[in-house]
Protein backbone atom coordinates (compact mmCIF):
# COMPACT_ATOMS: atom_id res chain seq x y z
CA UNK A 1 0.00 0.00 0.00
CA UNK A 2 2.79 2.40 1.04
CA UNK A 3 4.75 1.56 -2.14
CA UNK A 4 1.62 2.28 -4.22
CA UNK A 5 1.19 5.69 -2.50
CA UNK A 6 4.88 6.49 -3.06
CA UNK A 7 4.60 5.59 -6.76
CA UNK A 8 1.45 7.73 -7.12
CA UNK A 9 3.13 10.72 -5.48
CA UNK A 10 6.18 10.28 -7.71
CA UNK A 11 3.96 10.20 -10.82
CA UNK A 12 2.14 13.34 -9.71
CA UNK A 13 5.44 15.16 -9.12
CA UNK A 14 6.71 14.15 -12.58
CA UNK A 15 3.44 15.29 -14.21
CA UNK A 16 3.67 18.60 -12.32
CA UNK A 17 7.29 19.19 -13.40
CA UNK A 18 6.51 18.36 -17.05
CA UNK A 19 3.51 20.69 -17.10
CA UNK A 20 5.56 23.53 -15.58
CA UNK A 21 8.29 22.98 -18.21
CA UNK A 22 5.74 22.94 -21.01
CA UNK A 23 4.08 26.12 -19.82
CA UNK A 24 7.40 27.98 -19.71
CA UNK A 25 8.31 30.07 -22.70
CA UNK A 26 11.93 29.92 -23.69
CA UNK A 27 13.59 33.29 -24.08
CA UNK A 28 14.05 32.79 -27.81
CA UNK A 29 10.28 32.22 -28.14
CA UNK A 30 9.60 35.51 -26.35
CA UNK A 31 12.12 37.27 -28.59
CA UNK A 32 10.45 35.70 -31.62
CA UNK A 33 7.05 36.92 -30.46
CA UNK A 34 8.39 40.42 -29.85
CA UNK A 35 10.06 40.45 -33.29
CA UNK A 36 6.85 39.28 -34.96
CA UNK A 37 4.85 41.94 -33.12
CA UNK A 38 7.31 44.62 -34.17
CA UNK A 39 7.31 43.49 -37.79
CA UNK A 40 3.52 43.49 -37.79
CA UNK A 41 3.44 47.07 -36.43
CA UNK A 42 6.01 48.21 -38.97
CA UNK A 43 4.07 46.63 -41.84
CA UNK A 44 0.89 48.26 -40.55
CA UNK A 45 2.67 51.60 -40.39
CA UNK A 46 3.98 51.33 -43.96
CA UNK A 47 0.56 50.30 -45.26
CA UNK A 48 -1.12 53.15 -43.38
CA UNK A 49 1.44 55.68 -44.62
CA UNK A 50 0.90 54.65 -48.26
CA UNK A 51 -2.85 54.90 -47.63
CA UNK A 52 -2.50 58.36 -46.10
CA UNK A 53 -0.39 59.64 -48.96
CA UNK A 54 -2.88 58.28 -51.51
CA UNK A 55 -5.81 59.77 -49.58
CA UNK A 56 -4.17 63.16 -49.31
CA UNK A 57 -3.66 63.20 -53.07
CA UNK A 58 -7.24 62.23 -53.89
CA UNK A 59 -9.47 63.79 -51.21
CA UNK A 60 -11.36 66.98 -51.72
CA UNK A 61 -9.50 70.07 -50.52
CA UNK A 62 -10.63 71.21 -47.09
CA UNK A 63 -12.38 67.92 -46.43
CA UNK A 64 -11.88 66.16 -43.11
CA UNK A 65 -9.81 63.46 -44.71
CA UNK A 66 -7.48 65.55 -46.83
CA UNK A 67 -6.73 68.09 -44.13
CA UNK A 68 -5.76 65.27 -41.73
CA UNK A 69 -3.02 64.03 -43.95
CA UNK A 70 -0.91 67.05 -44.68
CA UNK A 71 2.65 66.13 -43.82
CA UNK A 72 4.08 69.68 -43.54
CA UNK A 73 7.58 68.56 -44.57
CA UNK A 74 7.64 65.50 -42.31
CA UNK A 75 8.82 62.19 -43.74
CA UNK A 76 8.21 58.53 -43.23
CA UNK A 77 11.16 57.17 -41.16
CA UNK A 78 13.12 60.46 -41.31
CA UNK A 79 15.95 59.03 -39.16
CA UNK A 80 16.58 55.95 -41.31
CA UNK A 81 20.07 57.15 -42.27
CA UNK A 82 21.27 59.12 -39.24
CA UNK A 83 19.77 56.97 -36.51
CA UNK A 84 18.11 53.88 -37.93
CA UNK A 85 17.34 52.50 -34.48
CA UNK A 86 15.62 55.71 -33.24
CA UNK A 87 12.05 54.45 -33.42
CA UNK A 88 12.87 51.11 -31.81
CA UNK A 89 14.74 52.87 -28.98
CA UNK A 90 11.66 55.01 -28.33
CA UNK A 91 9.44 51.94 -28.44
CA UNK A 92 11.51 49.81 -26.09
CA UNK A 93 12.19 52.62 -23.59
CA UNK A 94 8.52 53.55 -23.61
CA UNK A 95 7.59 49.91 -22.97
CA UNK A 96 9.99 49.83 -20.01
CA UNK A 97 8.51 53.03 -18.55
CA UNK A 98 4.97 51.77 -19.14
CA UNK A 99 5.70 48.59 -17.18
CA UNK A 100 6.47 50.68 -14.12
CA UNK A 101 3.79 53.31 -14.63
CA UNK A 102 0.95 52.26 -16.87
CA UNK A 103 -1.04 55.49 -16.54
CA UNK A 104 1.82 57.43 -18.13
CA UNK A 105 0.11 57.00 -21.54
CA UNK A 106 -2.65 59.38 -20.51
CA UNK A 107 -0.20 61.96 -19.18
CA UNK A 108 1.70 61.87 -22.47
CA UNK A 109 -1.45 62.20 -24.56
CA UNK A 110 -2.37 65.36 -22.69
CA UNK A 111 1.23 66.63 -22.85
CA UNK A 112 1.28 66.24 -26.65
CA UNK A 113 -2.03 68.09 -26.95
CA UNK A 114 -0.77 71.00 -24.83
CA UNK A 115 2.48 71.18 -26.78
CA UNK A 116 0.93 70.95 -30.26
CA UNK A 117 -1.85 73.41 -29.49
CA UNK A 118 0.58 76.23 -28.72
CA UNK A 119 2.65 77.20 -31.77
CA UNK A 120 2.72 73.63 -33.02
CA UNK A 121 4.39 70.36 -32.03
CA UNK A 122 7.79 71.88 -31.29
CA UNK A 123 8.48 70.73 -27.70
CA UNK A 124 8.19 74.36 -26.55
CA UNK A 125 6.32 73.14 -23.47
CA UNK A 126 9.54 71.53 -22.16
CA UNK A 127 11.70 74.64 -22.26
CA UNK A 128 13.06 76.24 -19.18
CA UNK A 129 14.75 79.23 -20.79
CA UNK A 130 14.72 81.54 -17.80
CA UNK A 131 18.52 81.59 -17.56
CA UNK A 132 18.29 82.25 -13.86
CA UNK A 133 15.71 85.03 -14.29
CA UNK A 134 12.93 84.02 -11.89
CA UNK A 135 10.52 86.67 -13.22
CA UNK A 136 10.64 85.37 -16.74
CA UNK A 137 7.52 83.27 -17.34
CA UNK A 138 7.77 80.01 -19.23
CA UNK A 139 5.14 77.92 -20.97
CA UNK A 140 5.38 74.96 -18.66
CA UNK A 141 4.40 77.21 -15.76
CA UNK A 142 1.23 78.53 -17.40
CA UNK A 143 -1.81 77.52 -15.31
CA UNK A 144 -3.16 74.85 -17.72
CA UNK A 145 0.30 73.22 -17.89
CA UNK A 146 0.98 72.99 -14.18
CA UNK A 147 -0.48 69.51 -13.83
CA UNK A 148 1.09 68.07 -16.97
CA UNK A 149 2.77 64.70 -16.54
CA UNK A 150 5.38 62.88 -18.59
CA UNK A 151 8.05 65.57 -19.06
CA UNK A 152 10.69 63.59 -17.15
CA UNK A 153 9.82 60.39 -18.99
CA UNK A 154 10.40 62.11 -22.35
CA UNK A 155 13.78 63.35 -21.05
CA UNK A 156 14.62 59.73 -20.18
CA UNK A 157 13.76 58.51 -23.68
CA UNK A 158 15.69 61.40 -25.21
CA UNK A 159 18.76 60.46 -23.14
CA UNK A 160 18.57 56.90 -24.51
CA UNK A 161 18.34 58.30 -28.04
CA UNK A 162 21.30 60.61 -27.48
CA UNK A 163 23.38 57.74 -26.11
CA UNK A 164 22.92 55.95 -29.42
CA UNK A 165 22.92 58.93 -31.80
CA UNK A 166 23.97 62.16 -30.08
CA UNK A 167 22.03 65.29 -31.06
CA UNK A 168 20.07 63.69 -33.90
CA UNK A 169 16.49 63.10 -32.75
CA UNK A 170 14.49 66.15 -31.69
CA UNK A 171 12.47 66.37 -28.48
CA UNK A 172 9.37 67.09 -30.58
CA UNK A 173 9.79 63.80 -32.48
CA UNK A 174 10.57 61.96 -29.25
CA UNK A 175 7.28 63.18 -27.76
CA UNK A 176 5.25 62.41 -30.89
CA UNK A 177 6.65 58.86 -31.22
CA UNK A 178 6.54 58.06 -27.51
CA UNK A 179 2.93 59.23 -27.21
CA UNK A 180 1.83 57.03 -30.11
CA UNK A 181 3.63 54.04 -28.61
CA UNK A 182 2.17 54.75 -25.18
CA UNK A 183 -1.35 54.94 -26.61
CA UNK A 184 -0.87 51.58 -28.32
CA UNK A 185 0.49 50.06 -25.10
CA UNK A 186 -2.63 51.28 -23.28
CA UNK A 187 -4.88 49.53 -25.79
CA UNK A 188 -5.52 52.58 -27.96
CA UNK A 189 -5.47 52.65 -31.75
CA UNK A 190 -2.26 52.65 -33.76
CA UNK A 191 -1.47 55.54 -36.11
CA UNK A 192 1.64 56.39 -38.13
CA UNK A 193 3.94 59.13 -36.93
CA UNK A 194 5.98 60.85 -39.61
CA UNK A 195 9.20 62.40 -38.38
CA UNK A 196 11.56 65.31 -38.96
CA UNK A 197 10.10 67.74 -36.41
CA UNK A 198 12.54 70.20 -34.91
CA UNK A 199 12.46 71.95 -31.55
CA UNK A 200 11.53 75.55 -30.92
CA UNK A 201 13.96 78.01 -29.43
CA UNK A 202 11.22 79.85 -27.58
CA UNK A 203 8.67 79.18 -24.87
CA UNK A 204 5.20 80.72 -25.18
CA UNK A 205 3.73 81.54 -21.76
CA UNK A 206 1.10 84.10 -22.84
CA UNK A 207 -0.22 81.93 -25.66
CA UNK A 208 -0.50 78.95 -23.29
CA UNK A 209 -2.44 81.06 -20.79
CA UNK A 210 -4.87 82.36 -23.44
CA UNK A 211 -5.23 79.60 -25.98
CA UNK A 212 -5.24 76.26 -24.20
CA UNK A 213 -8.93 75.46 -23.78
CA UNK A 214 -10.26 75.69 -20.22
CA UNK A 215 -12.41 73.14 -18.39
CA UNK A 216 -15.24 75.65 -18.06
CA UNK A 217 -15.21 76.93 -21.62
CA UNK A 218 -18.50 76.78 -23.46
CA UNK A 219 -18.92 75.00 -26.76
CA UNK A 220 -18.57 78.18 -28.84
CA UNK A 221 -15.18 78.97 -27.34
CA UNK A 222 -14.00 75.34 -27.66
CA UNK A 223 -14.98 75.12 -31.32
CA UNK A 224 -13.34 78.49 -31.97
CA UNK A 225 -10.03 77.46 -30.39
CA UNK A 226 -9.93 74.14 -32.24
CA UNK A 227 -10.94 75.68 -35.57
CA UNK A 228 -8.02 78.12 -35.28
CA UNK A 229 -5.76 75.07 -35.36
CA UNK A 230 -7.60 73.63 -38.34
CA UNK A 231 -9.83 71.12 -36.56
CA UNK A 232 -13.44 70.93 -37.64
CA UNK A 233 -16.39 70.03 -35.40
CA UNK A 234 -16.14 66.31 -35.95
CA UNK A 235 -12.42 66.28 -35.18
CA UNK A 236 -12.96 68.41 -32.07
CA UNK A 237 -15.62 66.03 -30.74
CA UNK A 238 -13.34 63.13 -31.61
CA UNK A 239 -10.25 64.57 -29.88
CA UNK A 240 -12.17 65.31 -26.70
CA UNK A 241 -12.87 61.58 -26.68
CA UNK A 242 -9.31 61.35 -25.27
CA UNK A 243 -11.11 62.03 -22.01
CA UNK A 244 -12.28 58.43 -22.01
CA UNK A 245 -9.00 57.66 -20.26
CA UNK A 246 -6.87 59.17 -17.53
CA UNK A 247 -7.76 61.00 -14.41
CA UNK A 248 -9.02 64.36 -13.47
CA UNK A 249 -8.45 66.45 -10.39
CA UNK A 250 -11.55 67.42 -8.41
CA UNK A 251 -10.39 71.03 -8.49
CA UNK A 252 -11.51 71.16 -12.10
CA UNK A 253 -15.09 70.15 -11.35
CA UNK A 254 -15.81 71.42 -7.83
CA UNK A 255 -17.37 74.60 -9.23
CA UNK A 256 -20.09 72.50 -10.89
CA UNK A 257 -21.39 71.29 -7.51
CA UNK A 258 -22.79 74.55 -6.04
CA UNK A 259 -23.44 78.05 -7.27
CA UNK A 260 -22.38 77.25 -10.82
CA UNK A 261 -21.62 80.48 -12.74
CA UNK A 262 -23.30 82.51 -10.01
CA UNK A 263 -26.67 80.75 -10.38
CA UNK A 264 -26.79 79.60 -6.76
CA UNK A 265 -27.45 76.11 -8.15
CA UNK A 266 -25.28 73.20 -9.29
CA UNK A 267 -24.56 72.91 -13.00
CA UNK A 268 -27.91 72.01 -14.53
CA UNK A 269 -26.30 69.91 -17.25
CA UNK A 270 -25.14 67.26 -14.72
CA UNK A 271 -27.33 64.24 -14.18
CA UNK A 272 -28.49 64.51 -10.48
CA UNK A 273 -27.33 60.98 -9.51
CA UNK A 274 -23.99 61.65 -11.09
CA UNK A 275 -23.73 64.95 -9.21
CA UNK A 276 -24.11 63.06 -5.93
CA UNK A 277 -21.51 60.48 -6.98
CA UNK A 278 -19.07 63.24 -7.88
CA UNK A 279 -19.64 65.16 -4.66
CA UNK A 280 -19.13 62.02 -2.65
CA UNK A 281 -16.02 60.98 -4.54
CA UNK A 282 -14.45 64.42 -4.27
CA UNK A 283 -15.31 65.43 -0.72
CA UNK A 284 -14.25 62.10 0.78
CA UNK A 285 -10.96 62.04 -1.09
CA UNK A 286 -12.07 58.87 -2.67
CA UNK A 287 -11.54 57.73 -6.20
CA UNK A 288 -13.44 55.44 -8.47
CA UNK A 289 -12.17 52.19 -9.82
CA UNK A 290 -12.06 51.37 -13.50
CA UNK A 291 -15.40 49.61 -13.18
CA UNK A 292 -16.98 52.75 -11.79
CA UNK A 293 -17.24 51.71 -8.16
CA UNK A 294 -16.02 54.19 -5.57
CA UNK A 295 -12.85 53.16 -3.79
CA UNK A 296 -10.35 54.77 -1.48
CA UNK A 297 -7.43 56.48 -3.11
CA UNK A 298 -4.30 54.42 -3.30
CA UNK A 299 -1.38 55.69 -1.29
CA UNK A 300 0.45 56.53 -4.53
CA UNK A 301 -2.42 58.73 -5.68
CA UNK A 302 -2.51 60.37 -2.25
CA UNK A 303 1.17 61.14 -2.55
CA UNK A 304 0.82 62.53 -6.04
CA UNK A 305 -2.20 64.64 -5.39
CA UNK A 306 -2.96 67.53 -3.10
CA UNK A 307 -6.68 66.93 -3.49
CA UNK A 308 -8.94 64.12 -4.52
CA UNK A 309 -8.62 62.63 -7.96
CA UNK A 310 -11.24 60.66 -9.77
CA UNK A 311 -10.81 58.43 -12.73
CA UNK A 312 -12.63 59.26 -15.93
CA UNK A 313 -14.45 55.96 -16.07
CA UNK A 314 -17.10 56.68 -13.51
CA UNK A 315 -19.97 54.81 -15.06
CA UNK A 316 -18.06 52.75 -17.54
CA UNK A 317 -17.98 49.07 -18.05
CA UNK A 318 -14.67 48.00 -19.51
CA UNK A 319 -14.68 45.85 -22.61
CA UNK A 320 -12.00 43.23 -22.05
CA UNK A 321 -8.59 44.18 -23.38
CA UNK A 322 -9.64 47.51 -24.93
CA UNK A 323 -9.21 50.62 -22.84
CA UNK A 324 -9.86 53.21 -25.52
CA UNK A 325 -13.57 52.86 -26.11
CA UNK A 326 -16.62 55.09 -26.60
CA UNK A 327 -18.06 55.13 -23.07
CA UNK A 328 -17.11 58.83 -22.91
CA UNK A 329 -19.78 59.59 -25.54
CA UNK A 330 -22.31 57.23 -23.97
CA UNK A 331 -21.80 59.07 -20.68
CA UNK A 332 -22.37 62.45 -22.34
CA UNK A 333 -25.75 61.23 -23.62
CA UNK A 334 -26.69 60.63 -19.97
CA UNK A 335 -25.42 63.94 -18.57
CA UNK A 336 -22.37 62.21 -17.08
CA UNK A 337 -19.55 64.29 -18.57
CA UNK A 338 -16.89 65.06 -15.96
CA UNK A 339 -15.85 68.51 -17.10
CA UNK A 340 -18.28 71.25 -18.06
CA UNK A 341 -16.44 71.48 -21.38
CA UNK A 342 -17.12 67.76 -22.01
CA UNK A 343 -20.85 68.04 -21.32
CA UNK A 344 -21.00 71.13 -23.53
CA UNK A 345 -20.57 68.83 -26.55
CA UNK A 346 -24.27 68.07 -26.05
CA UNK A 347 -25.24 71.75 -25.98
CA UNK A 348 -24.80 72.29 -29.70
CA UNK A 349 -26.86 70.27 -32.18
CA UNK A 350 -23.93 69.77 -34.57
CA UNK A 351 -21.51 68.47 -31.96
CA UNK A 352 -24.28 66.47 -30.25
CA UNK A 353 -24.88 64.70 -33.58
CA UNK A 354 -21.26 63.51 -33.60
CA UNK A 355 -21.49 62.48 -29.94
CA UNK A 356 -24.52 60.32 -30.77
CA UNK A 357 -22.68 58.89 -33.77
CA UNK A 358 -19.61 57.90 -31.75
CA UNK A 359 -21.79 56.48 -28.97
CA UNK A 360 -23.81 54.35 -31.32
CA UNK A 361 -21.43 51.52 -32.23
CA UNK A 362 -18.84 49.37 -30.47
CA UNK A 363 -16.25 52.17 -30.50
CA UNK A 364 -14.87 51.35 -33.95
CA UNK A 365 -15.79 54.73 -35.47
CA UNK A 366 -14.31 56.66 -32.55
CA UNK A 367 -11.06 54.70 -32.68
CA UNK A 368 -10.73 54.99 -36.46
CA UNK A 369 -11.33 58.75 -36.38
CA UNK A 370 -9.05 59.11 -33.37
CA UNK A 371 -6.12 57.65 -35.35
CA UNK A 372 -6.72 60.22 -38.05
CA UNK A 373 -7.16 63.10 -35.60
CA UNK A 374 -3.93 62.14 -33.85
CA UNK A 375 -2.01 62.12 -37.14
CA UNK A 376 -3.30 65.62 -37.73
CA UNK A 377 -2.66 66.80 -34.18
CA UNK A 378 0.90 65.40 -34.26
CA UNK A 379 1.60 67.29 -37.51
CA UNK A 380 0.24 70.65 -36.34
CA UNK A 381 2.55 73.64 -36.95
CA UNK A 382 5.73 71.56 -37.04
CA UNK A 383 9.17 73.09 -37.61
CA UNK A 384 11.10 71.21 -40.29
CA UNK A 385 14.17 71.69 -42.49
CA UNK A 386 16.40 74.42 -41.10
CA UNK A 387 13.77 75.97 -38.81
CA UNK A 388 14.23 75.49 -35.07
CA UNK A 389 16.91 73.27 -33.58
CA UNK A 390 17.52 69.82 -32.13
CA UNK A 391 17.91 70.15 -28.39
CA UNK A 392 20.04 67.83 -26.30
CA UNK A 393 18.19 68.18 -23.04
CA UNK A 394 14.54 68.95 -23.77
CA UNK A 395 14.29 71.56 -21.03
CA UNK A 396 17.28 73.56 -22.30
CA UNK A 397 17.68 75.38 -25.61
CA UNK A 398 20.82 74.27 -27.43
CA UNK A 399 23.52 76.92 -27.27
CA UNK A 400 24.74 76.29 -30.79
CA UNK A 401 22.02 76.60 -33.34
CA UNK A 402 22.72 74.53 -36.40
Ligand code: HEM
Pocket residue numbers: 105106107109110113147148149213214215216222239240242243245246247248249250252339341
Ligand atom coordinates in the same frame (compact mmCIF):
# COMPACT_ATOMS: atom_id res chain seq x y z
C1 HEM B 1 -11.60 71.65 -24.65
C2 HEM B 1 -10.49 70.97 -24.60
C3 HEM B 1 -9.91 70.35 -23.35
C4 HEM B 1 -9.94 70.77 -22.06
C5 HEM B 1 -10.57 72.01 -21.49
C6 HEM B 1 -9.23 69.78 -21.27
C7 HEM B 1 -9.02 69.84 -19.92
C8 HEM B 1 -8.50 68.81 -19.15
C9 HEM B 1 -8.37 68.83 -17.72
C10 HEM B 1 -8.75 70.00 -16.83
C11 HEM B 1 -7.84 67.65 -17.34
C12 HEM B 1 -7.51 67.20 -15.91
C13 HEM B 1 -6.06 67.44 -15.61
C14 HEM B 1 -5.65 67.07 -14.20
O1 HEM B 1 -6.48 66.67 -13.39
O2 HEM B 1 -4.46 67.19 -13.91
C15 HEM B 1 -7.64 66.87 -18.53
C16 HEM B 1 -7.14 65.60 -18.55
C17 HEM B 1 -6.79 64.95 -19.70
N1 HEM B 1 -6.91 65.43 -20.98
FE1 HEM B 1 -7.89 67.08 -21.55
N2 HEM B 1 -8.78 68.81 -22.11
C18 HEM B 1 -9.17 69.10 -23.39
C19 HEM B 1 -8.89 68.39 -24.54
C20 HEM B 1 -8.07 67.30 -24.58
C21 HEM B 1 -7.53 66.72 -25.78
C22 HEM B 1 -7.79 67.25 -27.20
C23 HEM B 1 -6.77 65.67 -25.40
C24 HEM B 1 -5.95 64.74 -26.25
C25 HEM B 1 -6.16 64.48 -27.51
C26 HEM B 1 -6.85 65.58 -23.96
C27 HEM B 1 -6.30 64.59 -23.20
C28 HEM B 1 -6.42 64.49 -21.82
C29 HEM B 1 -5.99 63.33 -21.08
C30 HEM B 1 -5.43 62.04 -21.67
C31 HEM B 1 -6.21 63.62 -19.74
C32 HEM B 1 -5.85 62.75 -18.54
C33 HEM B 1 -4.44 63.12 -18.13
C34 HEM B 1 -3.84 62.31 -17.00
O3 HEM B 1 -4.38 61.27 -16.62
O4 HEM B 1 -2.78 62.76 -16.51
N3 HEM B 1 -7.62 66.59 -23.50
N4 HEM B 1 -8.03 67.61 -19.62
